[in-house]
Amino acid sequence: MKPTLNTLSEAYIILDDLGLAGLLDGGKFELSIQSLLSALLKERKLHAFLSVITGKSEAEVGEYTPSQVLEAITAFFTDMSEDLALLPGFLAQVIPAPNPEPKA
Numbered sequence: 172m173k174p175t176l177n178t179l180s181e182a183y184i185i186l187d188d189l190g191l192a193g194l195l196d197g198g199k200f201e202l203s204i205q206s207l208l209s210a211l212l213k214e215r216k217l218h219a220f221l222s223v224i225t226g227k228s229e230a231e232v233g234e235y236t237p238s239q240v241l242e243a244i245t246a247f248f249t250d251m252s253e254d255l256a257l258l259p260g261f262l263a264q265v266i267p268a269p270n271p272e273p274k275a
Contacts, residue, residue, distance in 0.1 A: 174224070174247065174250055174251045178223060178224060179195070179251070181223040182195065182220065182223050182224060182247070183195050183196075185216055185219055185220045185223065186220070188210070188216065189207060189210050189211070189216055190202070190203075190207070191207075194248070195251075215229065217240070218232055218233055220244075221235065221240065221243055221244075224243060224244070224247040225243050
């Protein structure tokens with residue numbers, strides 16, 4: 172499952188709602204386990220996140236076992252990190268490095 176721009180956008184919205192946007196943008200975040208668990212399970216944000224990253228309905232991902240949940244989340248972040256790993260090399264080709272100032 173390769174993340175698309177739509178997938179990343181929807182995943183970011185959900186993670187931001189949970190206070191976890193730092194997982195995608197590298198920013199710092201603090202966790203309140205109680206409020207996080209409430210949002211993930213009581214508000215069904217985990218269902219919504221899994222639905223976005225797998226392309227399946229919330230009802231379908233609601234039938235996942237904990238190991239299937241972990242597998243789907245791990246696959247999403249692994250695939251995304253593999254794609255983003257190419258970014259520095261691409262940016263180095265697109266954006267010229269600054270010229271060092273000549274020494275006097």
